[in-house]
Amino acid sequence: MQTPIVPHSQPTDPGRSKPFFEIAIERISSVYKPASARKEGIHYWPEPLPTPSHQLPDPLVLFYPEDLDTNQSGLDQRERQAVIPMTRREVLERRSRENIKPSMQIPLGLIDKPAEQLRETFLVDLHGAGGTATGGPLLIAGAQHSGKATALQTILFWLTTRFLPEQLRYAILDPFAELTHFRTLPHLSKANGDMYWSAEASEEQLQHFTNRIYAEIQQRHDLFASQQQHPQTLSQVWSQGLSIPQLLVIISNYQLFAERTTTALLIKKLAQTVMEARALGVYLIITSTETGPRQLPQELISKCPTRIGLGLSNRQNHELFGATILPAETVPGRGWIQTPERHIQQVQLALPLSGSTESIRDTQLKLALVQNSLP
Incomplete structure (x- = not known):
């Protein structure tokens, strides 16, 4: 029956x-x-994925709200859903008392599994907690204003809340200045004051940025030379009391560098080098508005086991996923994902914070980043 x-x-x-x-x-x-x-x-x-509307433009956020006061639109906070069933303060409190281990698992939204009658948390795993095959670089491709930059904000907001600067560093190429809220974070500064940040797309600036990343990777190779490199190498180093932070490299709008003959080879080599350094605690996220071979080589796409497509055409979806899929609904943050298991599912990405407008959310994010520790 x-x-x-x-x-x-x-x-x-x-x-x-x-x-x-x-x-x-x-x-x-x-x-x-x-x-x-x-x-x-x-x-x-299961309930359908949360869908932004005029009445509730922020139905899915990263953290559970700190309070349940009625917001500006007159809707109760309970109508929102949170990917993390904890407030940000609770996560900060856990960070202060726990012996945190290296982990690059990032809760980013909700996925729909109609065949299994399930709706689950979309968890990006850059390292591979279940083994090498379960992790790897993240690729986010999408049209302009489809939610790529917001996804990066949610990722950085989670990681900044979860890890102290001595546990995690960022290196960010941000040519369109979409992540400037994070620029002053100590997670972007080395002990000598050097910044792992570039908002320019020139060959000179890109070369300077890549040289810093290559030097960091070489230092880790030298440090780990006496140890057999495997997925738990960094955890073992931390357990020995050595402070070697994880390093997340973000290349935002990859297509801008790939379309220029002066920077195309530089950016491709950078991406490939970082991809090969995962066992050293170095991870990669790429975003792009294009999926064609000139702007985003298939050899890079194939090495990104987790892919997100936002507002893409049928052709672009096929280039990204290697399959013909129906276009997702045209709503902010709605798209398709491919997991390391090669499952393709619909996703709703979470906003970093609630707010009835983008301007309000930006203001809230700035304040939250300033208050990144408990009083």
């Missing part, structure tokens, strides 16, 4: 009358709770 599925009812417009089936579903759901239904083999269809 086929297992019956009872879909969850969705919020409806109070100004319209509800169809009979919606009323019936609501009554069934109110009386026949999911926990009781599961015992009898009846499963509720």
Whole structure:
């Protein structure tokens, strides 16, 4: 006998009358709770992915809100969903008392698995907690204003909350100045004051940036020369009391460098070198507005086991995923992902913070980054 599925009812417009089936579903759901239904083999269809709307432009955020006050639009904070079931303060408190180990697992949103009747957290694993095959570089491709920069903000906000500067460093190429809120973080400065940051796309600046990364990787090679390199090498080094921070390299808008003959080879070599340094605690995230071979070589795409496509055309989706898939809904942060297991699923990416407008969210993010430690 086929297992019956009872879909969850969705919020409806109070100004319209509800169809009979919606009323019936609501009554069934109110009386026949999911926990009781599961015992009898009846499963509720999971809620659809949170969708930004005019009334609630921020339905999915990274952390659970610090308070439950009514926001500016008159909607209760409970209508939002959080990827992390903890407040940011709680994560900071855990950071202050825990013996943190190297980990580059990043909660970035929610994924829909209709075939399994599941909705799960989208967890990016740059290192590979379950072994080498479960991790690797992250590639985010998307049209302009599709959410690429916001995804990077969410990633950096999580990692900055989770790790102290001595545990994690960033090296960021940001030619469109989309990540300037993070520029003053101590995570971008070396002990000698050098900055791992470049907002220029010139050959000279790119060469200077890459030389610093190559020097850092070589230092790690020399330091780890006496140890067999494997996924747990950095954890073992930390357990011995040696302070060697993880290093996250972000190449934002890769296509800008790839389209220029003076920087195309430099940026490709940088990406390949960082990809090969994962066992040394060096990780890579790339974003691009283009997926064609001139702007984003297939040999790089193939080495990124986790890929996100936002607002892409059918051709671009095929270039990114190697498969024909339906376009995702045209809503901010909605797209497709491919996991290291080569599963392609729909995703809704989380915002770093709540706010009814982008300007308000930017202001909140600036304040939160200033307050990156407990009082």
